[in-house]
Amino acid sequence: MLHRAVLTTGVLALLVSLGACRKESAPGPDVWATVNGKEIKRDEVEKYYRSRTNPEGQEPSQEEALSLKLNIIDELINNEILLERAKKMGLEAGDGEVEDKFTEFKSPYTEDEFQRQLKERGVSVDDLKRDLRRQLTIQKLINREVVAKVSITDQDVTDFYNQNRAQFNVVESQYRVSQIVITPRKDPQVRNRKNDDATTDAEARRKASALFAQIQEGADFATVAMDYSEDPSTSANGGDLGYIPESALNQTDPALKKTLTSMKPGEVSPVVALRDGYRILKLIARESPGQRELSDPKVQQSIRDALRNRKEQLLRSAY
Secondary structure, three states: OHHHHHHHHHHHHHHHOOHHHOOOOOOOOOEEEEEOOEEEEHHHHHHHHHHOOOOOOOOOOHHHHHHHHHHHHHHHHHHHHHHHHHHHOOOOOOHHHHHHHHHHHHOOOOHHHHHHHHHHOOOOHHHHHHHHHHHHHHHHHHHHHOHHHOOOOHHHHHHHHHHOHHHHEEOOOEEEEEEEEEOOOOOOOOOOOOOOOOOOHHHHHHHHHHHHHHHHOOOOHHHHHHHHOOOOOOHHHOOEEEEEEHHHHOOOOHHHHHHHHOOOOOOEOOOEEEOOEEEEEEEEEEEOOEEOOOOOHHHHHHHHHHHHHHHHHHHHHHO
């Protein structure tokens, strides 16, 4: 087949560049690379390929499929080198770390949805845990060899601020908001940790009132959102919507805007009835218009985070 011929040519071209990482003898037809004695086989590449394509989406073109598979091979080669280095340094992830990561990975899905996703991508639970162990092991190596060596000085922060002063000018009020959403209909995909879904208006109203009561009694807002919110886009991160500019609020439901603009940071709203269901809102912070000065701790921290991320990316690439 033409597809196979093109792919094999691309893989062989890649293997030529491996040098010492490749065996002297020619690999079998199903071995696409060999790194320090570890064979990277066609089945492994195909499995990663299926896990990164949407089975319900449009089929990638021949060129797109080839490009993705070559990227996967390159990634697997680099990962094998990093894994060997991590194991020599005693940094391999333990079973407890893998189980914790697996639980976190699985939490946004119902059990049926999770199993369906695995089946559609041809991946088993053991495959997933093995991949998570590899990722965690590599991350531990990167943390020791890269992240721990990143240093941001006060002068770095000052220089960045002076060169990017306009970035710290807030042109309109902004509201950082978290939400808990309850809808009066059956959702096709429930994305909260309790797999809890109200299906009627009466159920939604009762659920919203019960959750508000929990928060009033001291329950953590983010935890309640992760456990019970029916918004698939925000429940996994505790309902955090990030910063919403006032101009965007002007385009939302008037009841929502009225509630938010009357709140103080840290406050939780009563249940808000909207056209599409019920909301409980928490105002995390409010930013007024104006220039943010370097003396503001939030400005300093945001600059440090940006510079640290930039340096980490450069060091990761070099490593």
